[in-house]
Amino acid sequence: MRYSASFIKTKKETPRGAQSINQALLERGSFIYQVGSGIFAYQPLGFIIYEKIVQIIREELDKIGCQEVSLPVLHPAELWKISGRFSEIGEELLKVNTSKEAEFVLAMTHEEVMTPLAKSKIQSFSDLPFTLNQISKKIRYEARPRGGLIRLRDFNMQDAYSFHATEEQLDKTFDDFVGAYKKIFQRVGLKAIMVEAASGMMGGNDSREFMVITPAGEDRILVCVCGKAYNTEVAPEGNVCICGKDLKEEKGIELAHIFKLRDRYSIKFGLNFTDEKGKLLPVLMGCYGIGLDRLIAAIVETNHDENGVLWPENVAPAKVYLIDLEGSKGEEVYRKLQEQGVEVLFDDRDVSAGVKFSDADLLGIPYRIVLSEKTLKENSLELKKRNEKQEKLMGVDKIFDVFDNRKNKD
Ligand SMILES: [Zn+2]
Missing domain, CATH: 3.40.50.800 (Anticodon-binding domain)
Structure with missing residues (x-):
């Protein structure tokens, strides 16, 4: 690439309104362009980085048997009424009303489409397990977007959904994702730690977050010298680790979240299968997501000096x-x-x-x-x-x- 023929246009000064190091350096380097509050475009140089990260993610998820799909962002509201989240989620869920007949939701997650899609294929235990993955846009109305690429209204995610006949199958896929995510974060140059977490509005019982510790983070986590870490919502009593040592509070950026959804959405959508004995049972599900924009933000927050970014080699433009x-x-x-x-x-x-x-x-x-x-x-x-x-x-x-x-x- 020749600089003279490129779209690069660097800025000496930190742009007005830049709320974080990642936004300041990414805008100054013409990696990103701000379209609106919480809405950014990737410029050519930034998009090279984005695509390199996507490629690393694809390679690692391919190794654990994910199959890639592309789902719509515009969802019929009906699907979100079936799951119950049409009314459960507040203003974060953007609703589009074109006429009395047509009501839509802009996707902030994809259980409402993945579950019916899986239902079109699954009949018996022999159709299970499988995992579908996508890398695409999500829309969420954040009242106060902040932190540059950390908290956005329009964002990019890798989100995968797994479907199982047994708890053992679900456990194995969950563990496969833990391994794949660790490799992905290592390859993109991030020191991510796995955190025990509450599952919030996604439902389900077991969940883990992957976080990067940085003062720019907006999540608080409790970490132990033994390597264990806890989300503040699930921290043990008295802030003492199960190993007996005191926990220390740190700030972090949440890069990824994985959940065992089990039958939460299967029951709502009637996603069942017949087992070996002919018994009808709900399919067990898991979901696994990485926020791609905040991953880039985390790389910048943890790899920079006063003069600019220090891109890790695997993702450098x-x-x-x-x-x-x-x-x-x-x-x-x-x-x-x-x-x-x-x-x-x-x-x-x-x-x-x-x-x-x-x-x-x-x-x-x-x-x-x-x-x-x-x-x-x-x-x-x-x-x-x-x-x-x-x-x-x-x-x-x-x-x-x-x-x-x-x-x-x-
Ligand atoms: Zn400990």
Whole structure:
């Protein structure tokens, strides 16, 4: 990608109204664009990051046997009346009234569509278990959106729903998701902790949250040195962990929530199956969701310095930020790295070195290569990692080995 031909337009100053570090840095780097309160667009650079995260999620959920679907955001209100949530949920649930005959709900979750969809397939125990997954938009009317990408009115989620004949099947899928989610958070560069949680309006008994500890978080969690963590709603008495040690309160961003819904929606929608003995039983369900926008917010909140973002390599919009201050060799290095499959953002603009250096930091691309008169005299260049202070001098030709070797390692 050539900077001069790209849509990138960085800002020096923190935009007015930016309520959080993630919003300030993401807007300054032209990763996102604010459309309205709690409503954002991803700009090209931000969308690359979003798509890389989606790809990692797809790979990990594919390994545990999820099948992907695409469901509508516009739901007939009738379905939400069957589940009871049409009246149970307050103003957060957006309702659309076009005429007396047509009443709709804008989806904030998808049990109301997933359950009837599953019903169209399930008859007997032999049709179970299976898990359907989707990565799509959700709409929720937040009275006070805040925290940049943390609490939105229009947001993106991965949400999967599993269907089972037995508790054992449900337990296995629940454990599979715990494992897959841990891998996903690790791959995107987040230190997530699993938290015992109450299940709120989703219903069901067992649930876990995955949280990232950061002062930017709006959820409070109680953590123990033993590694256990609790949502404040389910914290043990006296704030003492089951291991006997005192719990410490921290702030966190909730990245994901998984639930054993069991028969809550199956009963409402008449989702049954016949077991081996011919007995009719409700299907047991689970649901599993990751908030994609707040995941990006959490990456920024936990990977930045005063100059900008430090994107973890697996989600960075490019691997290398290339600066040629001398003006003769940059094109060749750019072309060669591209031929090697290295994603390069080549700052080919006619601007000062200072502007290029500060954009390199703000955009947070993991490696910076600088060619200058001084380095080229020795046929060398400077390589610097975004998270390190000191650059390394290296032969121009050697750089291609560095990224070739890295690729083999991945
Ligand atoms: Zn403990």
